[in-house]
Amino acid sequence: MxxxxxxxxxxxxxxxxxxxxxxxxxxxxxxxxxxxxxxxxxxxxxxxxxxxxxxxxxxxxxxxxxxxxxxxPVTPRLFISDMDSTMIGQECIDELADYAGIKPQIAAITERAMQGELDFEAALRERVGLLCGLEEGAIAQCLHERITPNRGARIVVETLKAKGCKTVLVTGGFHHFADPVAAQIGFERVVGNRLEVSDGKLTGGLDGPVVDSSVKQSVLEEEMQALGARATSLAAGDGANDIPMLDAADIGVAYRAKPKARASANCWIDRGDLTSILILLGIATEDWAET
Missing domain, CATH: 3.30.70.120 (Alpha-Beta Plaits)
Incomplete structure (x- = not known):
């Protein structure tokens, strides 16, 4: 039943x-x-x-x-979440591309990758390559002017942490954005890609291995192994790159998700904000963290 x-x-x-x-x-x-x-x-x-x-x-x-x-459903021991269009309302690379004057070009590739129509790593490297020569300072400007958490993000993270849940932000985006976003929302660990910078400008390359769907799943499995066999997991995402992670979690939350990601999850949020996660878990509002 x-x-x-x-x-x-x-x-x-x-x-x-x-x-x-x-x-x-x-x-x-x-x-x-x-x-x-x-x-x-x-x-x-x-x-x-x-x-x-x-x-x-x-x-x-x-x-x-x-x-x-x-x-x-019980309060999970692990909450692992995607960042772009899940914990925040934007796709960071699309917004950063606007400072280079090529947002429509990059956003079109992003959309196809999120729909699962393109290989994630190839699409990521293509988009990053198009940013070659952009001043590094544009990242901080973009972060300040464009990037905002989705409603309820900090409440969810802080509430789960208060109940003994480990929180991990894992993103196919970039540490330049993810580290400050994680600090703002309350995540304890961040896994993401790194943009290569030389002489104050983006080189168009990445520094280190790519965080893709397999890495997202492996981070979940690594954290669960550390927590023990009886621990439960909650994952949230919105795009095709999140599907293996959503599948592997006890509860996979598709937040305003693309069709393939939505179909793969056993939990979905189509109309409310992120606090619907807490309601669906059965956590009373009086137990929510004040932020």
Whole structure:
């Protein structure tokens, strides 16, 4: 039996829940409402087909934040998250490209990479190469003028930390951005790429190995091994590069995600802010960190 937790527009929600359960009845699945906590409705459905359950939710409920899991959710011991368009509202390389006057060109490559249409490393190296000659000072200017955390990011991180959760920011972006973003939001560890700089300008290359989807997954597995066999994990991301990490986590959160990433996750946030993660985990608002 699967546990389904949903946050949706309360207007007409009771009727939509009835329609959802009717759709499950048509498939031969029994269901019950476990609780209706106002902000969140929790149901049980006698199916193990997570993908099909999610399809019926999309059809009958509409835009929602939700979680479908076979295991009762608990506060995780590890929270690992992507940065760009997940913890922050921007794609850093696209915004940095604007200072070189080539944002549309780079943003088009970024979008295709996030959709899973391009090899991530090749796309990254191509975009970084186009920034060759840009003054290093543009990074700090971009960070100050353009980069902002998504609503609820710091509340989520600080709340989970207060409950004994290790927090890791892992990004296919760059330490020049990720280190200050992590400090602002509260992450304890940062894994990312490094832009190569010489004589105060970007060389168009990277300094060190590329952080790609396999590295994101391996960082999750490394942290989980250190925490022990009974630890649980929560991962968040939005693009194709996050899919292996989302798949490997006990709860994979697709935040305003591209279709392939959304389909791979068992938790999704399509309408609310990042604090929906805390609601779906069952963490009461009075236990949220003040920021």
């Amino acid at each position: 699967l546990i389904v937790r949903l946050i949706a527009d309360p207007a007409g929600l009771e009727t939509r829940i009835k329609n959802l359960r009717a759709a499950w009845d048509d498939k031969g699945w029994s269901s019950r409402i476990e609780r209706d906590a106002g902000a969140m409705v929790e149901l049980r459905v006698s199916s193990w087909d997570v993908a099909e359950v999610r399809v019926t939710i999309d059809e009958r409920i509409g835009p929602s934040d939700g979680l479908v899991t076979a295991i009762p």
